[in-house]
Amino acid sequence: MAQLAVNVDHVATLRNARGVTFPEPIAAAVAAETAGADGIVVHLREDRRHINERDVRLLRKIVQSKLILEMGATSEMLGIALDVKPDCVTLVPEKREELTTEGGLDLITHENNIRQAIATLKNAGIAVCIFIDPDLDQIKLAHKIDADMIEIHTGAFCDATNDAQKQSEFSRIVDAAKIGTKLKLEVNAGHGIGYNTIQAFKGLSEISEFSIGHSIVARAILTGMDQAVRDMKQLIGAL
Ligand SMILES: CC(=O)[C@@H](O)[C@H](O)COP(=O)(O)O
Numbered sequence: 001m002a003q004l005a006v007n008v009d010h011v012a013t014l015r016n017a018r019g020v021t022f023p024e025p026i027a028a029a030v031a032a033e034t035a036g037a038d039g040i041v042v043h044l045r046e047d048r049r050h051i052n053e054r055d056v057r058l059l060r061k062i063v064q065s066k067l068i069l070e071m072g073a074t075s076e077m078l079g080i081a082l083d084v085k086p087d088c089v090t091l092v093p094e095k096r097e098e099l100t101t102e103g104g105l106d107l108i109t110h111e112n113n114i115r116q117a118i119a120t121l122k123n124a125g126i127a128v129c130i131f132i133d134p135d136l137d138q139i140k141l142a143h144k145i146d147a148d149m150i151e152i153h154t155g156a157f158c159d160a161t162n163d164a165q166k167q168s169e170f171s172r173i174v175d176a177a178k179i180g181t182k183l184k185l186e187v188n189a190g191h192g193i194g195y196n197t198i199q200a201f202k203g204l205s206e207i208s209e210f211s212i213g214h215s216i217v218a219r220a221i222l223t224g225m226d227q228a229v230r231d232m233k234q235l236i237g238a239l
């Protein structure tokens, strides 16, 4: 069965919107783990719009499963990662003005910088994942520059508004997962996945882990984190 890594960024979004100390993303992470999450994900953005450094450091102490830190490959973030030592870093592209991550890392443009970041993190014993579009050339490059894992960006599929678009985006994901596995990369998937889109992955056994945040946090507001995580785990179990 594929694993579920739960992103708690948007618990911090709510906290920060009010400028107070709650809701507490650390409490959300503990609740998610208790409900069966296989990992906790946070994206430390340059502008600290949700998760901040204090959250990451506390999570490192408290998370029992595995801590996955999403970040841009900047010298500031590399310094934090080397100090905090998450179990895994997922390197993502970041634009300050974007509402959420818009695309995968462009390794063709940033090959040297990302290759160096991968080597630095791996030398410190941190596994490295590349958040990447379902593009075969990019995935081959991720393998060439020694990434351990890829996370296929599923946003275009999840956001597709008609069946033809959905089918064509999903077949890109299938091809990407198959080539990643052939290259012996661990293949994960994430961005925009919800309770209604997860079923599409049935039979795609190449995916080792789903990285899901917004839909789980949104459901947790209505049902509690425990139920929201259990519901998603059940859907993943049925794939
Ligand atoms: C990299 C990725 O997949 C994203 O889902 C990212 O973590 C989202 O960033 P925000 O939480 O800031 O929307």
Ligand SMILES: NCC(=O)COP(=O)(O)O
Pocket (backbone or CB within 6 Å): 007, 041, 151, 190, 191, 192, 193, 211, 212, 213, 214, 215
């Ligand atoms: N890596 C994907 C992630 O962490 C969560 O993305 P989303 O479910 O909030 O879109």
